[in-house]
Amino acid sequence: MMHRNPSRTLVLGVTAALALTTGGAAVAADRPVRDRVDRLLARMTLDEKLGQMTQAERQAVTADDITRYRLGSLLSGGGSAPSPNTPESWADMTDGFQRAALATPNKIPLIYGVDAVHGHNNVVNATIFPHNIGLGATRDPGLVRGIGRATAEEVTGTGPDWTFAPCLCVARNDRWGRTYESFGEVPELASAMASIVTGFQGERLNGRASILATAKHYVGDGGTTGGDDQGDVDLSEAELRKIHLPPFRAAVRRGVGSVMISYSSWKGVKAHGHKYLITDILKKELRFSGLVVSDWNGIDQIDGKPGFTAEEVRTSINAGIDMVMVPHEWKRFIDTLRAEVQAGRVPMKRIDDANRRILTKKIELGLFERPFADRSYLKTVGSAEHRALARRAVARSQVLLKNDRDVLPLARDGKLFVAGKNADDIGNQSGGWTITWQGASGATTRGTTILDGIRQTAAPGSTVTYSKDGTGIDSSYKAAVAVVGEKPYAEFEGDRPGAMGLDADDLGTIERLRASGVPVVVVLVSGRPLDIAAELPKWNGLVASWLPGTEGRGVADVLFGVSRPTGKLPVTWMRSAEQQPINRGDGQTPLFPYGYGLTYRR
Structure with a gap:
């Protein structure tokens, strides 16, 4: 396939920028951003402003829709x-969509958003990095910043210029299905890992491979009662500010370009309609100058009934939301918002403020000068360099929790038996938000499974036997590795209100290995701590691998001692599910405390 010449992309972009005229005077790219925005706003009709505030799903539009609306x-x-x-x-x-946007009278380019939450994870064969819970275990903001930079390069090459990341939630109940999207249970950890914002955006938005970052989900989504996804945060304002607000403050200080509102409520009021949280605290107190975007159909949840209403539209906009994600009913949203403005229920001042924020970020990103995909970065997608970075991140994320009689590191020249449903499954080890929304088991994308990594790291001539369910093992093996845990899930599907332990298949696999009499090391692939206290005394070793992504050799690096384990728990590990929620300093006795992690003595 022929690639677009990067110099051609630049020429087209400059032409688009210089085409914006006011009274015949060009709005040149070298003029101050505020001046360029003022001139654009002066030319725009109400319909054009409403269009800028609308974000639609790409499957729900045509090129003609983009131009017309x-x-x-x-x-x-x-x-x-x-x-x-x-x-x-x-x-x-994305280039085709962009051409449709540039066919409008003011030639305002689109900004295209994707959930690149652990790499460019919608794209087959992109580099999939560990999910945030694993990155939190690394305690390495510099590494996380580098992952943001690598992700930005892969995104830039394919056309989008906006990622709905990072998730800066502070997960306080492991029953929550989005726990793995959190860097950890304490605000200082999530605040430190806001370094990924600089990785995504660069030191300035207009740099090479700079994409807009999104701090989400504002605010308190990790603190809902019972860990209920999209539930209610029943905390005092002091507690909300102490636990859940600091990571957003850190992101704002780093110049994050956008903030996404949470589906959750605070004391019964949905965040999407909460003017105090959005306008008074975020925009005024924290001095956030970027754009506020809703979550997917988020405004539709304000009244708790299906189908958004005129009241929900005006409530969300007046609360301070600047761009509304209405994936499929975007035409009705535009018509409804127009009627609310014309009736005086949404002031033009609010519409102009929203547009100013949106246009400012588009100009700062350089979209008017470079609206098309920078195909010089296509070669970075799934590149060896990025996969090496991911492998290093995987190794740094491993948390050694038990190591009786120094069963680890494994001898590279030993006879090893490997079992478990997550040992040879790239989909399982990558988790949700990988190629599809919920993720899926199997060979969903290219990568190195944990079993592959073990085989590649073991010495030539050594024996590595694999059986998914553990059948076939005998006492001749020096050790057995059981790679077990969770299957992929995302929001809606991921909440665990009941049991949180291993399933019967996993337990059966481990028991078959134990029956052979060889030492057993359990590698947990999961998006949260699991209820394993009753089983732990039977195991010789335990490693929390979290959701490592496509580079399973990073797990093998730690198992064989190529890399020493340095990961520390980003969350408190429960003794039983009945302890949930359990967090640092709450007086409960955990199985392993926050910050726990062993290393090798040899």
Whole structure:
């Protein structure tokens, strides 16, 4: 497939920028951002401003829709990809949408958003990094910043210019299905890992491979009662500020370009309609100058009934939301918001403020000068350099929790038996938000499974035997590794209100290994701590691998001692599910405390 010449991309972009005229005077790219925004706003009709405030799902629009309705943004929801799902197809798709936007009178480019939450995870064969809970275990903001930079390069090559990341939630109840999207249970850890914002955006938004970052979900989504996804945060304002606000403050200080509002409520009031949280605290107190975006159909939850209403539209906009993600009913949203403005229920001042924020970020990103995919970065998608970075991150994320009689590190020249449903499954080890929204088991994308990594790291001539369910092992093996844990899930599907232990298949696999009499090391692939206290005395070793992504050799590096384990628990590990929620300093006795992690003595 022929790649667009990068110099051609730049020429087209400059032409688009210089085409914006006021009274015949060009709005040149070298003029101050505020001046360029003022001139644009002076030319824009109400319909153009409403279009800029609308974000539609790419499958719900045509090129003609983009031009006719002056749409300001598109997104790919989880799993929404072109066919074939290749980097080149992504670039072709986004460029086509962009050409439609540039056919509008003011030639305002689109900003295209994706959930690149652990790498460019919608794209087949992109580098999939560990989910945030594993990155929190590394305690390494510099490493996390580098992951943001690598992700930005892969995103840039394929066309999008906005990622709905990082998730800066502070997960306080491991029953919550989005626990793995959290860097950890304490605000200082999530605040430190806000370094990924600088990785995504660069030191300035207009730099090479700079994409807009999104601090989400504002605010308190990790603190809902019972760990209920999209539930209610029943905390005092002092507690909300102490636990859940600091990571957003850190992101704002780093110049994060956008903030996404949480589906959750605070004391019964949905955050999407909470003017005090959005306007008074975020925009005024924290001095956030970027754009506030809703979550997927988030405004529809304000009154608790299906189907958004005029009241929900005006409530959300007046509360301070600047761009509304209305994936499919975007036309009705535009019509409804227009009626609310014309009736005086949403002031033009609010509409202009929203547009000022949106246009400012588009200009600062350089979209008017460079609206198309920078295909010089296509070669970075799934590159060896990025995969090496991911492997290093995986190794740094491993937390050694038990190591009786120094069963680890394993001898590279030993006879080893490997079992478990997560040993040879790239989909399981990558988790949710991988290629599709919920993720899936199996060979969903290219990568190195943990079993592959073990085989590649073991010495030549050594024996590595694999059986998924553990059958076939005997006492001749020096050790057995059981790679077990969770299967992929994401929001909605991930909450665990009941049991939180291993399933019967995993327990059966481990028991078959134990029956052979050889030492057993359990490697847990999971998005949260699991209820394993009753089983732990039977195991010789335990490693928390979290959701490592596509580079399973990083797990093997630690198992064999190529890398020493340095990971520390980003969350408190429960003795039983009945302890949930359990967090540092709450007076409960955990199985392993926050910050726990062993290393090798040899």
